[in-house]
Amino acid sequence: MPSFDIVSEIDMHEVTNAVDQAKRDLGNRWDFKNVEADVELDDQTITISAEQEFQVEQLLDILRMAFANRKIDPRAIDDDGESKAGKLVKKHLKLRQGIETDQAKKIVKMIKDARLKVQASIQGDKVRVTGKKRDDLQTAIAMLKESEFELPLQFNNFRD
Known part of the structure; x- marks a missing residue:
């Protein structure tokens, strides 16, 4: 996945x-x-x-x-x-390094509100997003890049 x-x-x-x-x-x-x-x-x-x-x-x-x-x-x-x-x-x-819990909750809520076919879970100081299709994940990345957060976000460990 x-x-x-x-x-x-x-x-x-x-x-x-x-x-x-x-x-x-x-x-x-x-x-x-x-x-x-x-x-x-x-x-x-x-x-x-x-x-x-x-x-x-x-x-x-x-x-x-x-x-x-x-x-x-x-x-x-x-x-x-x-x-x-x-x-x-x-x-x-x-x-600032790492995503604090309240910021991580905002990111997860934003992903869920967008009604994309992906699941987001908080894992320590990062958020893991999984989905069945690669296109859904890329849509989630594009949505998060457009939104303004108080901290810089990077997207890594992309696995097919």
Whole structure:
């Protein structure tokens, strides 16, 4: 029986490359000369720090451009809040991986409401869709690509 998985994953190697690119851009910018500013990647969190709040926003724009150049979906970044430590303003960004249960339930409900001849089931942090015909699965993929979710979706493990 044909099936595929719906997942939300980020290539961490590309994220590392994007953060490194943002650091290089930071070093080349004349408006950040003699300014204490940095972009750090710790496991699933990116921390942006600068002396002033508008500089943090500029660093965030630099990081978003680096992500766009590396073809990383900006919806994979979740704002985790700001903090002030001494003279530095820090912004914490959390990287989203996996589909949370409430999002998975929305995806399953959307597939069922479309009345396609497929079945969707939640399996951990992914959703598996099975059906008798390959065309039904491709229709489900097309429908999910057209809809707007808060997180980037990928379709993998397509089996005939």
